[in-house]
Amino acid sequence: MIEGSIETGLKAIGAGLAMVGAFGPGIGIGLLAQGAMNAIGRNPDAAGTIQTNMILAIVFTEAIAIYALVVALVILFVL
Amino acid sequence: MNPTRTRGCLVLLGVIVVGVVFCGLLPFLILPGLGIGMALPVIQVPGEVVVDNAILGMDLTNTFIATLLADIVILGFAFFAWRASKGWTQEVPNRMQGWAELFVGTFYNFMKGLGGDRLRTAPLLWPLVATIFILLLAGNWMELFPGVESVGNFHCAHVGVNGYPGQRGAVGGTALLYVNAPLNAGVEQTEESEHACHYFFEGEFGRYPEESPEQIREQLEAAEVAANDARIEFETATAGLPAQEAVRTEEQTAQYEEALHHYEEAERAVERQQLRLENAEEIPHLVDEIAVIDREIAAAQLHEATVEEDAGHGAEAAPVAEATTEPNGDEAGEGVELAEEAPAEVAAEATVADLQEQRTATVEALNMARTQLQYPTASVALTQDDLDRGALPFIFHITPFVRGQATDLNLAFFLALLSMISVQAYGVYANKGAYFEKFVNLSALGNLGKKPLGAIDFIVGVIEIISEIGKIVSLAFRLFGNIFAGAVALAAITFLVSLLIPGVIYLLEIIVGSVQALVFAVLTTVFAVQAMESHHGGDDHEHAEEH
Numbered sequence: 020m021i022e023g024s025i026e027t028g029l030k031a032i033g034a035g036l037a038m039v040g041a042f043g044p045g046i047g048i049g050l051l052a053q054g055a056m057n058a059i060g061r062n063p064d065a066a067g068t069i070q071t072n073m074i075l076a077i078v079f080t081e082a083i084a085i086y087a088l089v090v091a092l093v094i095l096f097v098l
Numbered sequence: 099m100n101p102t103r104t105r106g107c108l109v110l111l112g113v114i115v116v117g118v119v120f121c122g123l124l125p126f127l128i129l130p131g132l133g134i135g136m137a138l139p140v141i142q143v144p145g146e147v148v149v150d151n152a153i154l155g156m157d158l159t160n161t162f163i164a165t166l167l168a169d170i171v172i173l174g175f176a177f178f179a180w181r182a183s184k185g186w187t188q189e190v191p192n193r194m195q196g197w198a199e200l201f202v203g204t205f206y207n208f209m210k211g212l213g214g215d216r217l218r219t220a221p222l223l224w225p226l227v228a229t230i231f232i233l234l235l236a237g238n239w240m241e242l243f244p245g246v247e248s249v250g251n252f253h254c255a256h257v258g259v260n261g262y263p264g265q266r267g268a269v270g271g272t273a274l275l276y277v278n279a280p281l282n283a284g285v286e287q288t289e290e291s292e293h294a295c296h297y298f299f300e301g302e303f304g305r306y307p308e309e310s311p312e313q314i315r316e317q318l319e320a321a322e323v324a325a326n327d328a329r330i331e332f333e334t335a336t337a338g339l340p341a342q343e344a345v346r347t348e349e350q351t352a353q354y355e356e357a358l359h360h361y362e363e364a365e366r367a368v369e370r371q372q373l374r375l376e377n378a379e380e381i382p383h384l385v386d387e388i389a390v391i392d393r394e395i396a397a398a399q400l401h402e403a404t405v406e407e408d409a410g411h412g413a414e415a416a417p418v419a420e421a422t423t424e425p426n427g428d429e430a431g432e433g434v435e436l437a438e439e440a441p442a443e444v445a446a447e448a449t450v451a452d453l454q455e456q457r458t459a460t461v462e463a464l465n466m467a468r469t470q471l472q473y474p475t476a477s478v479a480l481t482q483d484d485l486d487r488g489a490l491p492f493i494f495h496i497t498p499f500v501r502g503q504a505t506d507l508n509l510a511f512f513l514a515l516l517s518m519i520s521v522q523a524y525g526v527y528a529n530k531g532a533y534f535e536k537f538v539n540l541s542a543l544g545n546l547g548k549k550p551l552g553a554i555d556f557i558v559g560v561i562e563i564i565s566e567i568g569k570i571v572s573l574a575f576r577l578f579g580n581i582f583a584g585a586v587a588l589a590a591i592t593f594l595v596s597l598l599i600p601g602v603i604y605l606l607e608i609i610v611g612s613v614q615a616l617v618f619a620v621l622t623t624v625f626a627v628q629a630m631e632s633h634h635g636g637d638d639h640e641h642a643e644e645h
Contacts, residue, residue, distance in 0.1 A: 071211070074613075075617075075620065078576070078613070078617045078621075081576070082572050082575070082576040085575060085576050085579035085580060085583075086572075086575060086579070088579050088583050089575050089578070089579045092143065092579075092582065092583070092586070093143070096141060096142055096143050097143055
């Protein structure tokens with residue numbers, strides 16, 4: 020019926036659950052991009068500045084998703 | 099049809115053909131057929147050790163080798179730029195100098211946009227930031243070279259890890275993994291199989307020829323004689339030695355170990371011949387069994403066809419079915435009635451499926467017996483074709499020589515630590531002792547009598563400390579997480595579809611590698627500039643140009 024150890028299966032479940040944490044930053048990055056698009060729409064001349072600051076902000080937000088990924092990887096490969 | 103449309107059709111057709119060949123045929127049929135299918139690499143978070151005890155008791159890991167290679171590439175680039183610009187003196191740039199200036203100049207302007215004049219005035223800020231960026235960029239991009247994470251030490255897989263059979267490479271002394279099925283995740287290595295692989299790898303035995311049981315019996319007798327001799331030798335050698343280990347001298351211990359080693363080797367040789375004998379005797383039985391099962395399958399298939407034909411013809415089918423279905427008498431006993439041809443049909447199909455399962459199991463056993471005959475103590479059952487192609491039925495794996503430098507948490511963490519300590523240093527340089535007011539707001543405490551709400555400022559200072567530590571962790575894990583996850587994604591996609599599709603992931607990795615390098619440098623700059631701003635009255639007073 021169940022092949023392989025329960026331990027491996029539970030680890031897989033744990034890793035999958037940990038990645039639920041990527042849900043928030045996904046929304047956050049979308050909101051950031053929305054704000055940037057609106058700003059560029061209002062002021063196309065400032066597009067360069069806006070883009071640079073958007074990328075910076077996106078990197079910060081993405082870091083939270085990366086934390087979730089690191090926890091998932093730790094569960095899978097270290098524990 | 100107009101020529102543009104014809105060309106469009108041809109292009110589409112070409113894309114489909116290329117897609118089918120490269121994503122379907124090659125990775126799933128042709129390459130595994132040749133024995134060079136895709137293996138799943140061992141993924142672990144710490145860097146793998148390539149050389150034990152290399153310098154001062156420290157191990158040399160493959161990520162460290164990658165960092166050294168990145169350093170060499172960067173220094174080479176700097177050297178060639180220096181030479182092309184004649185020692186940074188040539189005013190009109192030639193091509194190489196032009197490239198270097200373009201690259202460094204763009205980056206400098208970008209940083210100046212963020213950091214302002216501080217980049218020029220603060221000592222060593224620009225070199226620090228540029229070094230971090232160039233080092234990370236070189237390291238992250240070099241992770242994508244062919245050979246990184248695929249060429250390495252061929253060795254018996256560690257216990258608990260999945261491995262694959264091996265084969266000798268074309269060039270002497272090289273070996274590769276033998277993967278003859280797509281999406282094959284390998285066989286797990288147990289302690290026992292690790293020992294077997296170890297003795298084989300050390301050269302204790304090689305491939306034995308296919309021999310008859312009589313010939314093997316002769317060899318078994320010879321091996322037993324040899325083992326007896328070795329035992330006598332061992333006993334005479336140890337007779338002269340004192341019994342307790344503590345009393346023996348080094349030389350005596352060495353003698354003892356050697357005699358014991360010979361004895362154990364001889365014993366293992368005997369075990370191997372015994373294994374070979376067992377399997378050689380079993381092979382004819384298994385071959386016969388397969389022939390019997392084949393006949394049964396043929397009969398069952400014939401009778402199944404008959405049952406289907408006669409399904410509309412009434413009761414005659416059922417007694418006929420009963421007569422020919424002999425091995426699985428229980429199923430034939432049911433459903434013999436007139437109205438129930440369906441169960442008889444189902445029973446017939448079940449019989450064929452059961453028999454085929456039996457056949458697969460027996461063929462597997464035959465393969466294992468044949469493998470054990472030629473490689474006793476083998477861990478994997480290989481077909482005769484595989485063995486003739488040179489496959490070695492023990493569980494091996496490859497530890498890469500080079501692995502992306504930022505996939506090691508050590509590099510990411512200590513680079514982050516370096517960045518944040520530099521930031522604190524710049525803060526102290528610009529603001530002297532007043533810098534620490536940011537963290538421990540003593541003046542707010544002092545003014546508690548006059549402004550009680552100033553206690554909040556003090557707590558904000560404590561939070562700033564926590565935030566600084568958080569910045570170290572976040573810098574490290576952002577870099578590590580992105581690059582390590584990228585490497586794992588590359589390995590996984592290449593395992594699933596080895597050709598063409600990984601190109602997309604490579605493109606993503608190029609982008610992600612450069613963005614993460616840039617972000618690390620940008621964040622260091624931004625934090626340093628923030629630290630250098632004067633803390634008190636920043637909003638009310640104008641920023642004076644310092645130094």
